[in-house]
Structures are given as C-alpha cells and as structure tokens.
Amino acid sequence: MKKTIIIEGMSCEHCEMHTKKELEKIDDIISAEADADQGQAVVEMEKEVADAKLKAAVEEAGYEYIKTV
Ligand SMILES: [Cu+2]
Incomplete structure (x- = not known):
C-alpha cells in the first residue's frame, strides 16, 4: 500500500x-522515497499509517507538510 505526501521546502x-x-522511523512504513524536484514523498506501508503521523515526520525533518494524496 502506498501514499504520496505533498511537501514544501525540500531543495536538494x-x-x-x-x-x-x-x-522510515514510523512503524509500518517499509520504505520511503522523497523527491525534492517534485515536492513529494512516496511511502510504502505494511498497513495504513495515519496522515497525522506522516505530517509529524515531515515536520520533524524540517519541511512543510501540505497534504497526503
Ligand atoms: Cu537540501
């Protein structure tokens, strides 16, 4: 199962x-790939992860969570 997260602020x-x-620190996330050019990250999950957790991780990394699509 995959989710795409729209993120602002990544540049390199x-x-x-x-x-x-x-x-990838989040339980149930198998892998994550972030793309600064596209301003998004795609996570592969073992099972559903709440958007709030994704948001917290993006903010912890220092970027702005826009939405999960
Ligand atoms: Cu950078």
Whole structure:
C-alpha cells in the first residue's frame, strides 16, 4: 500500500534524505522515497499509517507538510 505526501521546502538530496529517514522511523512504513524536484514523498506501508503521523515526520525533518494524496 502506498501514499504520496505533498511537501514544501525540500531543495536538494540532503533534504530528500532527511525526509526519507524520518518517514522510515514510523512503524509500518517499509520504505520511503522523497523527491525534492517534485515536492513529494512516496511511502510504502505494511498497513495504513495515519496522515497525522506522516505530517509529524515531515515536520520533524524540517519541511512543510501540505497534504497526503
Ligand atoms: Cu537540501
């Protein structure tokens, strides 16, 4: 199961890595890939993860969570 998160504020590979690491700390997230150019991250989940948790991880990484689509 996948979700795409729209994120503002990432500008380079380091930003992508910060976001990826924070998202992958969440239980039930198998992997996360962030793309600064597209301003989004895609998470692969073992089971449904609440959007609030995704938001918290993005903010912890230092970027602005816009929405989950
Ligand atoms: Cu950066």
